[in-house]
Structures are given as C-alpha cells and as structure tokens.
Amino acid sequence: MRKAAINIxxxxxxxxxxxGCYTGSTLEERISQREIESVLAEFKSxxxxxxxxxxxxxxxxxxxxxxxxxxxxxxxDTEMVAMKSALLQAGYEKQLIELKDKFEKQYKIRPDLISxxxxxxxxxLIGKVEG
Numbered sequence: 180m181r182k183a184a185i186n187i188x189x190x191x192x193x194x195x196x197x198x199g200c201y202t203g204s205t206l207e208e209r210i211s212q213r214e215i216e217s218v219l220a221e222f223k224s225x226x227x228x229x230x231x232x233x234x235x236x237x238x239x240x241x242x243x244x245x246x247x248x249x250x251x252x253x254x255x256d257t258e259m260v261a262m263k264s265a266l267l268q269a270g271y272e273k274q275l276i277e278l279k280d281k282f283e284k285q286y287k288i289r290p291d292l293i294s295x296x297x298x299x300x301x302x303x304l305i306g307k308v309e310g
Contacts, residue, residue: 207239219237222235223235246293249302250298293310
C-alpha cells in the first residue's frame with residue numbers, strides 16, 4: 180500500500196508537469212481533459228495499481244482535485260478498518276502538501292483540496308485522505 184501511495188504522487192507530478200501555457204482562473208479551466216486522461220492511463224498502466232484496482236476516476240472541480248480508487252477485492256469489515264488505519268498512516272498528508280506546491284508552481288493556482296478516496300470491491304468507502 181505504501182508503494183502504491185508513492186506511485187500515485189509520482190504519476191500526478193509527472194503527468195501534470197508536462198503541459199505549457201494556461202488560460203482560465205481555476206484548475207478546472209487550466210487542466211485539459213487530455214491531461215486527465217493521460218493521468219488515468221498512467222495510473223492504469225502501473226502494475227501495482229492495476230492489479231489491485233478495478234477502476235480509478237479523476238475529477239477536477241474548481242480548484243479541487245478528486246481521485247477515487249476502486250479496489251477489485253471485497254474486503255470484510257475487519258479488513259476495511261485495518262486498511263483505513265493504514266491509509267491514515269501512509270504519509271499521504273506530506274505528499275499532498277508537496278503535490279499542492281507542484282500544482283501551484285506549474286499552474287499558478289494552489290489547489291484548495293486534493294482528495295484520495297479508496298473504495299471496497301462492493302463500492303463501499305474504505306477511507307479518504309484529503310489535504
């Protein structure tokens with residue numbers, strides 16, 4: 180799970196940093212659908228992420244970024260509690276701050292929120308990390 184967390188941040192940083200000039204006053208206006216599709220394709224091509232996730236969605240609304248990971252496996256309630264605890268201890272908070280810094284540098288707009296949500300195989304929310 181820790182490796183997947185690092186992969187998520189690296190993919191975000193690499194893909195979104197490849198673009199040039201921007202227009203618009205929000206990240207939603209500055210980040211193209213093509214960039215979002217590139218990030219999703221990169222996520223889905225990562226063996227660790229693709230072997231564990233049945234779907235990944237990425238949405239930019241205003242100055243907020245929402246990334247949802249849907250696991251293939253149906254975890255039982257005990258496993259879901261343990262995963263939620265692991266997510267909160269995975270070090271995402273620092274990575275989210277660094278990612279916000281990168282977006283601000285690249286797009287000249289600091290995201291208000293970056294959210295990672297993780298869902299069980301039956302689409303129940305396991306946990307959310309936001310910053």
